[in-house]
Amino acid sequence: MPTGNSTEADAETDRDRDRDRDPQAVRRHRTLFRAAARRKNPRLRRTDITVTDEKTVRRAVKAAALGNAMEWFDFGIYSYLAVTIGDVFFPSGNDTVRLLSSLATFAVAFLVRPLGSLFFGPLGDRVGRKRVLALTMILMAVGTFAIGLIPSYATIGFWAPVLLICFRMLQGFSTGGEYGGAATFIAEYAPDKRRGFFGSFLEFGTLAGYVGAAGLVTVMTATLGGDTMGDWGWRIPFLAAGPLGLVGLYLRLKLEDTPAFQKLEEENGSGEHVTSETTELKQIFVTHWSRLALCVVLAGAYGITDYMLLSYMPTYLTDQLDYDDTHGLLILIGTMALLMAVITFVGRLNDRIGRKPLLMAGMGGFFLLSVPAFWLLKQGSVVAVSGGMLMLGLPLVCLLGTMSAALPALFPTHVRYGSLSIGYNLSTSLFGGTTPLVITGLISATGSDMVPAFYTMAAALVGMVAVACMKETARQPLEGSPPSVATKEEAAEMVNSAAPEPKF
DSSP, X not given: OOOSOOOHHHHHHHHHHHHHXXXXXXXHTHHHHHHHHHHHSOOOOGGGSEEOOHHHHHXXXXXXXXXXXXXXXXXXXXXXXXXXXXXXXXXXXXXXXXXXHHHHHHHHHHHSHHHHHHHHHHHHHHHOHHHHHHHHHHHHHXXXXXHTTOOXXXXXXXXXXXXXXXXXXXXXXXXXXXXXXXXXXXXXXXXXXXXXXXXXXXXXXXXXXXXXXXXXXXXXXHHHOHHHIIIIITHHHHHTHXXXXXXXXXHHHTSOOOHHHHHHHHHXXXXXXXXXXXXXXXXXXXXXXXXXXXXXXXXXXHHHHHHIIIIIHHHIIIIISOOOHHHHHHHHHHHHHHHHHHHHHHHHHHHHHOHXXXXXXXXXXXHHHHHHHHHHHTTOSHHHHHHHHXXXXXXXXXXXXXXXXXXXXXXXXXGHHHHHHHHHXXXXXXXXXXXXXXXXXXXXXXXXXXXXXXXXXXXXXXXXXXXXXXXXXXXXXXXXXXXXXXXXXXXXXXXXXXSOOOOO
């Protein structure tokens, strides 16, 4: 990826190109052409390289991952309590209709996420990643906490689902700036050769949020029983978001903004990359439309597979396969715990062999294993269900451990937060968040409980095409940002390797 700090080999290439165009002019004005080449491709200097501090990077990763964990703790609670929420907030009637109403309310939050990304993304590119991520943390916590306070339909009637939808929309709007900002935050703090490893902690936070939500719901359901959960127990997981939000906000406010954004601010002071929101949106949709389209497709395939397993699976096990709520959740928690144990190894691996091989393995795994996995799920035994979940979990962890490093590298620094937020959330809104609703509707329409497998296979096939079209970005500087290394020795080695060989 271009970084603005080219090697001497790049300068040689430009001189060769100029010589081919007009060799006589080059001979007559050799000094002038040499100076122009040096101006276009300045030699790499030590001051052009960012040397990261390990402790600061780890604090940045912790702050970003905790926010992501809280985001998915919020959404995980809702998905795991979808049946209960349908009973509490919607009038009595057909059970399928109530479940669809609950899942539709779940999907509403995703419909407003693109609006949040249009607001928070460009704002993060103008005022800083840190400030916007602090704001999204506050709004997410408020939205989730407020849901725990809404009276039931039996108490206030029509206003219960109205308030639920309003606070779900607040959650979705704030989340529109969360993933893109958190992924950008980690990517811009991490050294180039370890971006995959540190980026994998963002999705470690996703799994931790899901495990926390599933574990809390499971323990409370087993302890309180279904009737008590339906009366008031379901409120406690939502109310827990308040303290979690305060902890995440504290961690984020303690950090400085990313080195890449600080460098961008210095350039803004000299008149470079100064953009308004309108100008940035124009750049995103006009100048970088092909990258945006690739981001949408990649995130769409990723989102469908992710939400199918982590959000929809408890509902599928309960409603379609008649599993006990606690039984299905325990198996899912075990699967996610296993993924958490290996996800950072996937991050290290994609730093070593590249993002594309891991992404292709994940998409290919879903394409080949979805049908056998769902066949195992239908067998009913604990061993068969666990095996089916594992067959779906292993391809997913290849995507989880890689995507958060691959997506930020698609865009240059001055539009990275906005572009990634818009592309990711547009895709999540259209494909990921609607996955539970679409699959439930298709099963109802077709009568086939294998619909999730076929839907996942279609998404994986599209994802494989998108991965084939993307460039490899492992171990390379982010576009528009200076090279980032872990030690001063590595910086010195990089400068020496870029220095021209002496001529005798």
